[in-house]
Structures are given as C-alpha cells and as structure tokens.
Amino acid sequence: MKALFVVCDGMADRPVEELGRKTPLQVAETPNMDALAGKGITGIVDPVAPGVPPGSDTANMALLGYDPYEHYTGRGGLEALGVGLDLAPTDVAFRCNFATLSPSGLVEDRRAGRIKSQHAAQLAEALRGVAEEVGSEFGIRVEFVPTVEHRAVVVLRGEGLSRAVSDTDPGEAGRPVKPCAPLDGTPEARRTAQLVNALSERFREVLEAHPLNEELPKPANAVLFRGAGTVPRLKPLGELYGIRGACISAVALIRGVCRAAGLELLDVPGATGSYDTDLNAKFSWAVRALDGGADFVFLHVKATDLASHDHAVDKKVELIERIDDALGSALNALDLGGDVYVLVTADHTTSLRTGNHEGDPVPVALAGPEVRPDRVDRFDEMSCASGGLCRLRGKDLMPILMNLLGRVKKFGF
Amino acid sequence: MKALFVVCDGMADRPVEELGRKTPLQVAETPNMDALAGKGITGIVDPVAPGVPPGSDTANMALLGYDPYEHYTGRGGLEALGVGLDLAPTDVAFRCNFATLSPSGLVEDRRAGRIKSQHAAQLAEALRGVAEEVGSEFGIRVEFVPTVEHRAVVVLRGEGLSRAVSDTDPGEAGRPVKPCAPLDGTPEARRTAQLVNALSERFREVLEAHPLNEELPKPANAVLFRGAGTVPRLKPLGELYGIRGACISAVALIRGVCRAAGLELLDVPGATGSYDTDLNAKFSWAVRALDGGADFVFLHVKATDLASHDHAVDKKVELIERIDDALGSALNALDLGGDVYVLVTADHTTSLRTGNHEGDPVPVALAGPEVRPDRVDRFDEMSCASGGLCRLRGKDLMPILMNLLGRVKKFGF
Numbered sequence: 001m002k003a004l005f006v007v008c009d010g011m012a013d014r015p016v017e018e019l020g021r022k023t024p025l026q027v028a029e030t031p032n033m034d035a036l037a038g039k040g041i042t043g044i045v046d047p048v049a050p051g052v053p054p055g056s057d058t059a060n061m062a063l064l065g066y067d068p069y070e071h072y073t074g075r076g077g078l079e080a081l082g083v084g085l086d087l088a089p090t091d092v093a094f095r096c097n098f099a100t101l102s103p104s105g106l107v108e109d110r111r112a113g114r115i116k117s118q119h120a121a122q123l124a125e126a127l128r129g130v131a132e133e134v135g136s137e138f139g140i141r142v143e144f145v146p147t148v149e150h151r152a153v154v155v156l157r158g159e160g161l162s163r164a165v166s167d168t169d170p171g172e173a174g175r176p177v178k179p180c181a182p183l184d185g186t187p188e189a190r191r192t193a194q195l196v197n198a199l200s201e202r203f204r205e206v207l208e209a210h211p212l213n214e215e216l217p218k219p220a221n222a223v224l225f226r227g228a229g230t231v232p233r234l235k236p237l238g239e240l241y242g243i244r245g246a247c248i249s250a251v252a253l254i255r256g257v258c259r260a261a262g263l264e265l266l267d268v269p270g271a272t273g274s275y276d277t278d279l280n281a282k283f284s285w286a287v288r289a290l291d292g293g294a295d296f297v298f299l300h301v302k303a304t305d306l307a308s309h310d311h312a313v314d315k316k317v318e319l320i321e322r323i324d325d326a327l328g329s330a331l332n333a334l335d336l337g338g339d340v341y342v343l344v345t346a347d348h349t350t351s352l353r354t355g356n357h358e359g360d361p362v363p364v365a366l367a368g369p370e371v372r373p374d375r376v377d378r379f380d381e382m383s384c385a386s387g388g389l390c391r392l393r394g395k396d397l398m399p400i401l402m403n404l405l406g407r408v409k410k411f412g413f
Numbered sequence: 414m415k416a417l418f419v420v421c422d423g424m425a426d427r428p429v430e431e432l433g434r435k436t437p438l439q440v441a442e443t444p445n446m447d448a449l450a451g452k453g454i455t456g457i458v459d460p461v462a463p464g465v466p467p468g469s470d471t472a473n474m475a476l477l478g479y480d481p482y483e484h485y486t487g488r489g490g491l492e493a494l495g496v497g498l499d500l501a502p503t504d505v506a507f508r509c510n511f512a513t514l515s516p517s518g519l520v521e522d523r524r525a526g527r528i529k530s531q532h533a534a535q536l537a538e539a540l541r542g543v544a545e546e547v548g549s550e551f552g553i554r555v556e557f558v559p560t561v562e563h564r565a566v567v568v569l570r571g572e573g574l575s576r577a578v579s580d581t582d583p584g585e586a587g588r589p590v591k592p593c594a595p596l597d598g599t600p601e602a603r604r605t606a607q608l609v610n611a612l613s614e615r616f617r618e619v620l621e622a623h624p625l626n627e628e629l630p631k632p633a634n635a636v637l638f639r640g641a642g643t644v645p646r647l648k649p650l651g652e653l654y655g656i657r658g659a660c661i662s663a664v665a666l667i668r669g670v671c672r673a674a675g676l677e678l679l680d681v682p683g684a685t686g687s688y689d690t691d692l693n694a695k696f697s698w699a700v701r702a703l704d705g706g707a708d709f710v711f712l713h714v715k716a717t718d719l720a721s722h723d724h725a726v727d728k729k730v731e732l733i734e735r736i737d738d739a740l741g742s743a744l745n746a747l748d749l750g751g752d753v754y755v756l757v758t759a760d761h762t763t764s765l766r767t768g769n770h771e772g773d774p775v776p777v778a779l780a781g782p783e784v785r786p787d788r789v790d791r792f793d794e795m796s797c798a799s800g801g802l803c804r805l806r807g808k809d810l811m812p813i814l815m816n817l818l819g820r821v822k823k824f825g826f
Contacts, residue, residue, distance in 0.1 A: 015785060048825075385785075385803060
C-alpha cells in the first residue's frame with residue numbers, strides 16, 4: 001500500500017464576486033478531482049485551527065501530521081533546511097532578502113528588483129568576509145547563503161543564541177529598515193539581536209560600496225532579515241510509520257518542512273514553484289517514485305497561491321484546471337482499486353480578494369481501495385463540507401492515511 | 414467589516430412531546446433566522462464539549478473565544494464584574510441570595526419571596542457594619558452589594574484568600590444551610606471558609622433582629638453564598654483582534670463575562686433579562702452601535718432559557734418568534750451583502766422537560782459578504798447539523814468570525 005498526497009498551495013478560496021460568488025474550485029473544470037471525490041471520501045480541514053490563517057510552514061507541517069502549535073520553531077530553520085543546509089539544534093537561521101534602500105534610508109524595493117541569481121551570488125561573495133568578521137566578534141559563525149533571485153538564508157552557528165528576535169524587514173516598501181529587537185528578556189535574545197543589527201549595518205556598508213550595484217537598475221544595497229527560526233525536532237515519518245517517503249516541491253520552505261519530517265527531496269526538472277512550473281513532470285515523477293519503491297509522496301504545487309496573492313482570478317481557475325489535468329494522468333497510471341491511495345487538498349485558503357492566507361477550512365478528497373465512499377462527487381469547498389470525513393484538523397490527515405496503509409500502531413490492547 | 418453576534422440563552426432544546434417530538438426551534442415560525450441560514454453557512458456547536466452541560470458563564474466565555482477549561486475561575490468574580498464592581502486578582506467574590514429560613518433552620522424559600530429591591534437594599538445597609546467587623550477579624554475587607562430583588566454579591570478583598578470553598582446554598586428548599594467547606598488542603602481555603610461561615614452566622618443574627626423582616630411575608634433572615642470565584646484573566650478582545658466591541662445583556666453574569674472580555678456594556682432601556690424584555694430595543698441598539706463605530710456587538714437574550722427552566726413550552730416557542738421578529742428588523746437595517754456579518758446561536762441547550770442545561774450541541778447560522786453558503790435554509794438543531802460549518806466548539810466561532818473581519822493574525826509564514 002502506498003499513497004500520493006497532493007497539496008495545492010492556497011487553492012481554497014472564498015466566494016469571488018467576479019466568479020458569480022463562486023470559488024475558483026467551483027468554477028474550474030476538474031473532472032479528475034471530481035472523480036477522486038466521487039470514488040472516495042471527502043471532507044473539510046482546518047489546517048491549523050478554525051479561523052486561524054496558517055502560514056505555508058505551519059500548514060504543511062500540520063498536513064504532514066505534526067501539531068504546529070507544538071512543533072513550530074520559526075521559518076528560518078525550515079528555509080535553511082530547504083536550501084540544503086544542516087543545522088545544529090542551537091543554530092538560528094533567517095530568511096533574508098536583498099533589498100533596495102533609497103538614499104534617505106527607506107526600503108524602496110524589498111526584492112531589489114528581483115535581482116538575478118548570479119548577481120546575488122556575486123554580492124554574497126563580497127559579504128562573506130564581513131559576515132565572518134562580525135560573527136567572530138560575537139563568537140558565532142555566520143553563513144550567508146544566496147538561493148534564488150533576491151532570496152538568501154543567513155545561519156548563525158554557535159551557542160547562546162535565540163530565535164526570539166524580531167524582523168528587520170518592515171514588510172512593505174516606503175518604510176525604514178527596522179532594528180532587530182529581542183522578543184523576550186533573555187541575554188540570548190539580546191545578543192542575537194545585537195549580532196543581527198551589526199550584520200545588517202556592516203552588510204549595508206559593503207553593499208553600498210560594491211561596484212556591481214552601480215550597474216544594477218535597483219541596487220541591492222541592503223539585506224533584510226526575517227523569520228528567525230531554529231530547526232524543529234520532528235520524529236521522522238520513517239520512524240513514526242515505517243515508510244519511505246519523498247517530497248516534490250520547488251519551494252525552499254516546503255522542502256524544509258518535508259526534510260524536517262524525514263522525506264527525501266526529489267529535484268524535478270522544470271518544477272519552478274511558479275506559474276511556469278512543469279506540472280506533468282511533477283506528477284509523473286511522483287508516479288515513478290511510487291512505482292520505484294516509495295510508500296509515500298508529498299507533492300506540493302505553489303502556483304495557485306501565487307495567483308491569489310496576485311489577485312489573478314482567471315489565472316487561478318486556469319491553474320486549477322492544469323493541476324487537474326496533470327493529476328488525471330497520474331490517476332491513470334496509479335491503481336486506485338489496488339494498492340494506491342490518493343489524497344488531494346490545499347494547505348490553506350488564499351483569498352483572491354484579500355490576497356492573504358485566510359482561516360477558512362480547505363476541501364479534501366481521499367480515494368483508494370479501502371476508504372468508505374460518501375455521496376460527494378464534486379471537489380470544492382462547499383461540496384466537500386458534506387462529505388464523510390466531516391471537519392478535521394490538518395494534523396489528522398496523516399494518521400488517517402497511514403492507517404489505511406496499515407502503518408499506525410494500536411493505542412491500547 | 415463588523416459583526417453582530419446574537420446569543421439566545423438556552424434556545425436549543427431536545428424533541429418535546431407536546432410539540433409532536435419537535436424542538437421549539439423546529440416548530441416556531443422563524444422566517445428571519447431561516448433566511449440567515451439560507452444566505453449563510455450553518456452548523457452545530459458544542460459550547461464547551463460534547464455532552465457537557467455548560468453553565469451560562471462557561472458557555473458565553475467559550476462563545477467569546479476563551480477556552481473555559483483554561484480560563485474559568487468561578488461564577489462570583491464574573492457576577493461581581495457584571496454589577497460594576499472592580500476586583501483585584503486576589504479578591505474572591507460570591508453570588509449571594511437573601512433567603513427565608515424556617516424556625517427549625519431549614520431553607521424555606523431560596524429567594525425570600527423574591528424580596529423587593531428596595532427592601533433588600535435596606536437589609537444590606539444593616540449588614541454593612543457587621544460585614545466590616547467580621548472582615549477585620551480576618552484582615553479582610555468585606556463588601557456586601559445588593560443588586561436586583563433577592564440577589565447580591567459579596568466580595569472579600571485582601572490577600573490569602575481562595576476560591577476553593579463550597580457553597581452554603583443547599584440548592585433547593587427544605588434543606589439546612591450548608592457550612593462553607595474548604596475544597597482543597599490550603600490554609601487560604603480554610604481561612605476563606607471560616608470567614609464565610611462567620612459572615613453567614615452574623616448576617617443571620619442581624620437579619621433575624623431587623624424590624625423590616627417582621628413586615629415581610631417571607632422574612633429575608635439569611636444570606637446564602639455560592640459560586641466562589643475570582644476575576645478571570647482574559648486578554649481583552651480589543652487586544653486580541655483590534656476591535657471595539659459592545660455587549661447588550663441585562664444579566665449580570667453575562668455582563669460580567671463580556672466585561673472580562675473587554676466589551677463595553679450598553680444599558681438598553683427596557684432590557685430586563687426576563688419575559689418582558691424589550692427585544693426591539695435591544696436589536697435596534699445593536700444596529701445603532703454598529704452604525705456608530707462598534708466593530709462587534711454581542712447581543713444576549715435571556716428569556717428563552719427562563720421558559721425552559723419554567724417548563725413553559727408555548728412560551729418558549731412564542732419567545733423564539735418574538736426574537737426572530739426583532740432580528741428581522743435588524744437584518745433589514747444591516748448590509749449583509751456589504752460590510753456586516755450576523756451570527757445567531759444559543760449558549761446551550763435548555764430542556765423544556767428537564768428544566769436543566771443539557772450537553773447537546775446548539776445550532777449556528779452565520780451570514781455576511783464572504784461566507785461560503787451551504788444548502789441549509791432552516792434554522793434549527795437538526796437542519797443545521799448538515800451545514801457547511803459541520804460541528805465546532807464554542808470557542809471556535811470567534812476566530813472564524815474575526816477572520817472574516819480580517820482580524821486574525823497568521824500563524825507561521
């Protein structure tokens with residue numbers, strides 16, 4: 001028995017005016033998701049809790065079966081794991097951005113015009129020395145790792161650090177860089193905040209003086225820090241359920257969550273985490289992994305969330321239809337009557353109107369040899385609300401799925 | 414975005430023999446509640462937990478979003494807040510009754526024939542001195558505050574007190590006054606019980622000798638103590654959600670819960686907390702508050718609960734229809750398609766047959782611009798059980814509503 005767990009980021013929505021007060025899932029043509037709902041059992045899921053807008057990190061942690069209220073230790077650690085770094089339990093990591101500051105010190109562009117990766121790499125090279133230098137003043141090893149475009153991860157390695165520090169990223173353009181502040185009264189938090197502020201200042205000096213920035217339309221003359229985090233201590237899924245599992249996602253944060261859960265990260269060519277991602281490649285890699293011995297594949301598609309953040313109504317409908325199409329090919333290749341379970345859900349609601357993650361529940365459909373089918377045969381937020389799974393929490397899905405795979409130990413005698 | 418949260422006390426019921434095994438909500442003509450259900454999303458709610466009969470205090474605390482298992486600290490503190498007293502964290506308060514004792518010392522009438530408020534005030538005046546005197550023997554300041562008819566609040570102010578003491582109120586007529594006993598092994602509980610017993614005894618001496626009691630048909634010759642409580646430490650709704658909220662209720666206990674949650678208490682003329690309450694006034698004040706800048710109004714109607722306690726079947730049906738009528742006017746005045754959400758529910762089931770609060774869930778309907786509508790178009794216990802909200806806990810409703818108002822912070826990134 002094996003399982004494919006499909007998560008479409010922010011796919012769930014609220015009724016949308018432009019769609020006649022229907023949701024994108026209600027409007028999109030989704031014969032394959034509908035067939036899955038029709039064959040299987042459906043329900044609605046509060047990723048973290050009713051009414052609480054989840055982050056992508058907490059939501060996917062919950063979907064993998066871990067209570068985020070118990071296990072979440074900030075974004076930075078997960079982001080670092082996701083870009084392939086290894087973290088000691090005492091290390092503190094940040095998600096960072098190259099940004100453009102105006103001469104008066106206001107953040108002009110939080111992404112430095114989406115600076116090219118190779119340019120960011122050049123600037124990062126120049127930051128290496130000063131990072132080491134500032135770190136050594138604190139007895140801490142500092143790593144600056146550029147990833148894609150404006151994105152980077154900073155890891156502070158050593159003892160006596162804390163993740164209880166605030167962001168320097170003001171969150172929107174037109175505001176000054178914020179000083180990093182300790183969020184509790186511990187000396188560790190104070191020290192970490194001092195270190196971040198020192199790095200922030202010295203990075204700015206180095207970047208301001210860097211010749212590359214004279215050529216860039218939007219100079220990357222600052223680094224913004226946010227999401228201080230450590231690596232969460234999750235018991236790996238392999239240990240919990242005795243499964244061999246893999247993750248297909250192009251998003252560092254999601255890859256980090258999956259890696260923390262002990263899933264193998266597959267690198268699918270053409271998977272971009274954006275609109276242009278190769279959905280067919282992702283789904284066919286999933287099928288191949290399941291054919292090749294994996295018991296569990298967690299497949300995450302980012303683009304639906306982007307469409308909501310961009311308020312792109314038609315784009316979101318179109319993406320859902322494209323996902324449905326790719327899912328269809330996978331369903332054809334897998335034996336739902338035999339040894340495969342397929343679950344489709346979203347990690348949260350992202351509203352096309354607000355552009356934000358919202359706290360509404362998400363639909364779920366689960367089909368496979370031994371589920372108890374219900375009468376729902378449409379995959380959308382309202383139809384699934386009358387499904388046989390009723391209303392669950394995100395963290396409940398994995399035990400249900402793993403039990404169908406015969407992988408959950410009895411509690412009691 | 415703003416919200417009206419309507420709570421009809423004990424409105425939910427079980428199937429009633431006299432109503433052809435239907436519930437009052439099923440039998441009553443409720444076009445407005447039904448319209449709300451039809452436009453919106455419905456569900457059922459366990460105010461505190463499945464099968465657990467909630468008190469009015471714990472239920473309304475939960476409906477305001479606070480887990481009563483975590484936050485409830487007894488009735489007395491809430492009752493004291495509700496009558497306008499301020500309590501320090503160490504103060505212990507009691508809900509008290511003037512009562513009539515027979516010559517043999519049995520409780521003859523737990524409400525002293527529902528003694529008139531002005532008579533109770535006269536007797537309370539006479540208790541002031543002895544309250545101070547007994548208190549000072551314990552180093553404690555004692556306040557005796559009569560409220561309405563037989564009702565009063567006693568506050569013990571000082572250090573070294575405990576709310577872990579039993580009631581002196583035997584709960585029904587024909588029994589002796591119970592001694593107040595410590596409920597745990599702490600010296601604080603022992604001392605508090607001693608103080609209550611001393612007050613109880615000295616109050617009786619003073620009341621027995623009071624000339625007014627010779628004139629009363631049922632002499633108020635004793636004070637019964639119950640519901641020892643401190644003030645709960647709730648983070649105010651204003652702080653949790655950044656809202657300005659108001660409470661419309663004529664019941665001290667509910668007003669106390671709302672005040673503990675940081676809601677402003679509105680005094681609506683004609684609101685009595687009884688059968689004769691002016692429902693139209695309450696609903697029109699709610700509309701006015703929302704028009705006048707409140708983000709949230711919590712409107713509580715007591716009378717439905719009274720009808721169940723009184724086993725008054727027709728009365729309960731009639732009250733539900735009157736509430737529906739008043740709700741209708743409010744719905745006409747509010748813009749459900751625009752910027753207002755309206756939620757209607759009950760704080761618990763009160764059975765017409767048993768006359769008690771019961772642990773069955775209550776129906777809920779929620780309508781407003783961005784809810785996901787379901788197919789339910791009747792507001793009653795059974796119809797709402799197939800609604801799109803499925804089955805929730807009382808404490809889940811506020812996050813859901815506040816999220817629709819854009820007031821809940823994301824958890825994670």
